[in-house]
Amino acid sequence: MSGPTPPPLPPDLELLLRHMHLPYMRRMAPEVLATARAQRWDPAEVLKVLLGEEVAGRERSALATRRAQAAFPTGKTFSTWDANLSSIPAPTQTALGTLEWIGRHENLVVCGPSGTGKTFFLEGLGQLAVEAGLKVAWFRLEELGVLVRRHRADDSVTKAVQAILRAKLIVVDDIGLLPVSPDAAEGFFRLVDAAYEKRSVAVSSNVHPAGFDELMPKTLATATVDRLLHHAHINVFNELRPPVH
Ligand SMILES: Nc1ncnc2c1ncn2[C@@H]1O[C@H](COP(=O)(O)OP(=O)(O)OP(=O)(O)O)[C@@H](O)[C@H]1O
Ligand SMILES: [Mg+2]
Secondary structure, eight states: OOSSOOOOOOHHHHHHHHHTTOHHHHHHHHHHHHHHHHHTOOHHHHHHHHHHHHHHHHHHHHHHHHHHHHTOSSOOOGGGOOTTTSSSOHHHHHHHHTOHHHHTTOEEEEEOSTTSSHHHHHHHHHHHHHHTTOOEEEEEHHHHHHHHHHHHTTTOHHHHHHHHTTSSEEEEEEETSSOOOHHHHHHHHHHHHHHTTTSEEEEEESSOGGGGGGTSOHHHHHHHHHHHHHTEEEEEOOSOOOOOO
């Protein structure tokens, strides 16, 4: 809406809106009320538009919070993803994009060589999840090692892992790129174990899970992979397809 600056709200109304913590309604009210007066809106319409502004503002703010809390690595979304470049079949991309697997607490493993779009794909799915109102947590494998070290001193690793499980989708990116420290292997096991049948874990790796015992101690690898793959979608990424001209 454009036009002359609408008159400010009466101070007592402004105060009431502050008191009731209705910041979006307060911001839009001068303009909405001016338009309502000029166009002789029904009072019910005024109320509806004002409350609608508050609801929309809160939703925008909650989405921004979920996005920031997820700490995505690049900020990329599927808006710049080219489905044809990826070696993953389009129906699989679409099926995973429905996020129904997250509702069923299933896991997702994407593996394949470097530069094939694994991180981008997981980030795209993560962004869809936050847009759908779901909390997402993003880790690189080594960050789980840092977490274990930080919480081992006061024996609060279990608590820290439980806090991660507030997210509906937990992403562990970049398994196999760097040597896996014993702490990272422990953190990964604890996370996969705690999330088992409760939350979705999505993992990207240069190594197929069958080869995880080359990356971490064999017993730990077996226990982790058993739980990870029990209800999981596995997608092997190959080199990007050349663009079609
Ligand atoms: N389907 C796609 N559409 C557009 N760009 C893509 C697609 N897949 C990958 N890319 C681009 O290719 C590059 C590599 O992708 P990405 O970082 O996701 O690979 P990766 O498999 O995670 O690699 P690494 O194993 O090294 O982490 C990025 O610049 C990414 O934007
Ligand atoms: Mg990657």
